[in-house]
Amino acid sequence: MLDLGEPQARVRAWREDIEKGTLPFQAISDPELHRDELKRIFGRAWQALGFESEIGKPGDYILRYMGEDQVIVSRAEDGNIHVMLNNCRHRGTWLCEQEKGNTKTFRCPYHGWVYRNDGSWAGAPMRSKAYQNLKPEDWGLLKAAKVETRWGLIFATLDPDAPSFEDYLGDFKFHADAFFNLDSRGYRLLSEPSRWRAKSNWKSNPENVIGDAYHVSTLHASAVTIGMAPPMAPLQEHFAMFHGSNGHGMITWSLEDAGMFPKGSHPWAYPDHVWNDFDKKDLSDEQLDFLKKYTPLSMVIFPNLSFARLFTRHPETGEQLVWSWMRICQPNGPGEHISWNFFTNLNAESEENGVHALHAGLQWLGAAGIGDIDDAMTWEGASQAANSVFAQMRGMQANYQMGVGNMSAAYDLPDWTGPGVAKRTSYTEDNQRAFYAEWLRRMDDEAAE
């Protein structure tokens, strides 16, 4: 077998490669690296688990994943959220096999160990004979190190040394908060999440969402043909890419400049009566200005959380109808991931609008979405190339050169005084490089905190 070098040495070399715009395919889905990736990325980063509204009442719970591990996400009697590994501490039996429900306790079917919905050990059958000296505080369910909520979403990390979620956002907090904080009444989840299975490493998915506007005119040309997307060529100059220092990033487009929205439109061209009704108390003037000039199209919070916000017309009134989408890419082995899809509109908007928003979103995204259908097909090859002996013998690299040096017609966004890095035009893979730079930093033993 080829000597590919000790894994850490490889990762360190790749950190230099990505700066220059290349990355070996092995970084994308090498089976040897996958265990490392699960520990170093998913064992440490903040991960989204779902919406607070999914567990609105005490006792409510959902089953979700951190990395590849299933966890119970529950709302305890005191209203706090707990994230717990779904394995009994006795023999590892799955405690909970129903994906969603309400309970005060979880009882293991094997020997009857009972836990409260905050994970604490609550008893066992004939305890006074069976477990005279068992210390309950040692045998509660394994808990995530930290749990926080932001934007109506639940986040958790397994790393007790992780910074707060706000610090984790770092210099991208400005952009992410701007995306979410349109109205203080928050978001309405329009449907239970749908799931499908894609034959590619999880990273292919967010690396597309974080910065790939360039592929739309080719891969999604059919969307233009059927009137679901505008002609893309004239729009390339009007994209602006933003990213922070921790792997988060977003694609924005200046749709007024591009002539798609009339001058003076609200962000996403929300109708007057909707936009004016929003309680924008959590948006600064700078953020409002940002949204008007650089309307977010899609965004990734590292590592595996994606968002998009797009629009259609109400089928009867013809009014602008905005819909939002969120995805969690659950890794499932080195060459596969499970895609969880959530659609939302704002609580301030009508439920009726929500039905149309869901229908519109499902046209683009989800198992039957025309965007996802085409995207997922193109990602398959990358994961297969990662294992290719031919590719490894030749040291085959993926090309991330767009926007490096003089390669492309992309430049620093003029007059940008806000946080993070900002580039004009879609002719750059700056955000994708930033995503992998963070991934590689975390994979590097010596660099990661």
Add this chain to the structure above:
Amino acid sequence: MNVMTKSVAAELGFQPAVDNDVPIDGIRQFLLHEAELLDDMRRLREWSGLLTEDFSYEVPVRVFRTLHSKEPSFPKGSLAVYEDRRSIESRVVRLESGQAHGEEIPPLMRRLVNGVRAVRIDDQNFAVRSAFHLYHNRRAVDGEIVAGEREDIVRICNGRYYLARRIVLLDHIIIPTQNITIFF
């Protein structure tokens, strides 16, 4: 023969519904014809000609529940797929454009439709249930089987059969095919 069959059935507590008012054979043939069209993606436009103007297509999201749960497996309003007559027309145009990359490599498909039962709703409309296995194979040696049930409304106008509504209840919580570029 009939007397024997009837008494055995009565002992077992099942009375088959024999409704001479429901053209069950016609409905069955319609579903088989429709499945044949769907098996060949090149015939999607032909299939769309079987749909009524008010046609809607839904694949609700399944939430896995335990045996004694009182909660619904298909919560109201939760959808993995929603299509109507217009969006289907868009999909057909998209396929015909040659630009649908994900669908230019069409899956090999074979639908087996079975368990057809129907009840009359009114003059023209029938509520029809059927079970299906869809064998689906894109490029691979082994394909996937997607299983589920359809709750349809079949409408008969002037002797011609149309599909007025389909709700697909899948026997999966994670859709196993990479995408659903197809109709169940």
